Amino acid sequence: MYTSFQLAIKYLQYYCTAYNGRGHGIHSPFVFDFVKQVLNDKKEYSAYKPIENIRRELLRDNSSIEVEDFGAGSAVIKTNTRVVSKIAASSLKPRKYAQLLFRIVQYYKPGTIVELGTSFGTTTAYLASGNPGANVYTLEGATEIAAIARRNFDKCGLKNIHLSPGNFDKTLPQLLATIAKPDLVYIDGNHRREPTLWYFEQFLQHAHPSTIFIFDDIHWSKDMEAAWNTICSHPQVTLSIDLFFIGLVFINPDFKVKQEFQIRY
Ligand SMILES: C[S@@+](CC[C@H](N)C(=O)[O-])C[C@H]1O[C@@H](n2cnc3c(N)ncnc32)[C@H](O)[C@@H]1O
Numbered sequence: 001m002y003t004s005f006q007l008a009i010k011y012l013q014y015y016c017t018a019y020n021g022r023g024h025g026i027h028s029p030f031v032f033d034f035v036k037q038v039l040n041d042k043k044e045y046s047a048y049k050p051i052e053n054i055r056r057e058l059l060r061d062n063s064s065i066e067v068e069d070f071g072a073g074s075a076v077i078k079t080n081t082r083v084v085s086k087i088a089a090s091s092l093k094p095r096k097y098a099q100l101l102f103r104i105v106q107y108y109k110p111g112t113i114v115e116l117g118t119s120f121g122t123t124t125a126y127l128a129s130g131n132p133g134a135n136v137y138t139l140e141g142a143t144e145i146a147a148i149a150r151r152n153f154d155k156c157g158l159k160n161i162h163l164s165p166g167n168f169d170k171t172l173p174q175l176l177a178t179i180a181k182p183d184l185v186y187i188d189g190n191h192r193r194e195p196t197l198w199y200f201e202q203f204l205q206h207a208h209p210s211t212i213f214i215f216d217d218i219h220w221s222k223d224m225e226a227a228w229n230t231i232c233s234h235p236q237v238t239l240s241i242d243l244f245f246i247g248l249v250f251i252n253p254d255f256k257v258k259q260e261f262q263i264r265y
Contacts, residue, residue, distance in 0.1 A: 001221045010219050014244045018262035031241065031261055038103045039243075039265055045106075047129035048099060054152050055095070055122050058088035065144040070167065070190060084120075084148070091119045093188065093216065097246055098123045100265070101186065101214065104248075105130025108212060110183030113137065114175065116168055116199060117189025117216075121149030121161075127186065128158045136161045137179060139171045139189070172199065176206045183208075188216035196227040204236060204251070213249040218242065232260055 019026055023035035061084040068079050105127055111134050113127050118140035128136045138161060140146040146165050153161045164171045168189060185203050218228040228247055232240040238255040241248040243265040
């Protein structure tokens with residue numbers, strides 16, 4: 001993981017070289033439309049408020065839970081006692097990005113969505129609210145974290161979320177064998193190169209040309225940057241959009257010439 005200082009330097013480099021967030025100079029009609037209609041949509045949707053209320057509750061919750069650690073490999077190595085508010089502060093995708101995911105779902109209307117890494121479910125709730133007609137499959141290994149996420153889905157009255165407990169190593173292949181081809185995947189757990197590339201390969205085998213891939217924390221560490229670069233150079237990838245804290249990948253062969261964008265957000 002990069003230090004805060006290293007990350008700040010990286011962000012500065014990105015900010016100086018990325019396209020400005022208004023879409024000037026972007027010649028891809030698809031990307032220009034994405035910038036105009038999704039990235040720059042500043043409307044306060046009514047779905048935001050109940051989810052942000054839950055985030056606030058989590059950030060005030062000083063109870064402790066036992067959390068399995070999946071960090072060092074596919075087997076659970078140990079459990080730690082951790083405070084809910086601290087997990088919420090460090091693990092949940094911030095409002096700005098979670099709401100962007102809501103707008104992506106609202107605009108492109110994916111019917112089958114898979115999230116790797118539920119945590120307390122705030123981003124899952126945004127994904128599910130973006131298209132109430134979609135099925136959102138979310139995977140989480142930590143038992144007590146998953147239980148809190150389930151309570152949060154109930155609080156939001158969301159009925160289109162299916163949570164699979166357990167290690168991704170097992171739950172992901174099982175899930176992909178039983179659901180329709182995913183239209184959108186959000187990979188936000190186990191931020192290391194090898195697992196990230198393995199998840200991508202798993203999803204690729206079940207994807208279709210319009211599947212949208214979203215990767216979290218692509219500049220979080222050298223390892224994750226290596227994973228992101230490998231993914232962008234994959235022969236099936238025809239378009240990538242680097243927003244620094246998340247990256248979007250498309251495999252649509254209609255995008256005839258491979259293009260890689262960095263856009264300020
Ligand atoms: C960064 S958090 C997810 C945040 C959430 N997507 C959001 O946007 O708020 C990552 C989650 O993935 C889970 N996780 C990490 N590695 C895992 C694995 N190998 N199997 C199952 N769960 C795992 C962790 O327990 C953690 O709750």
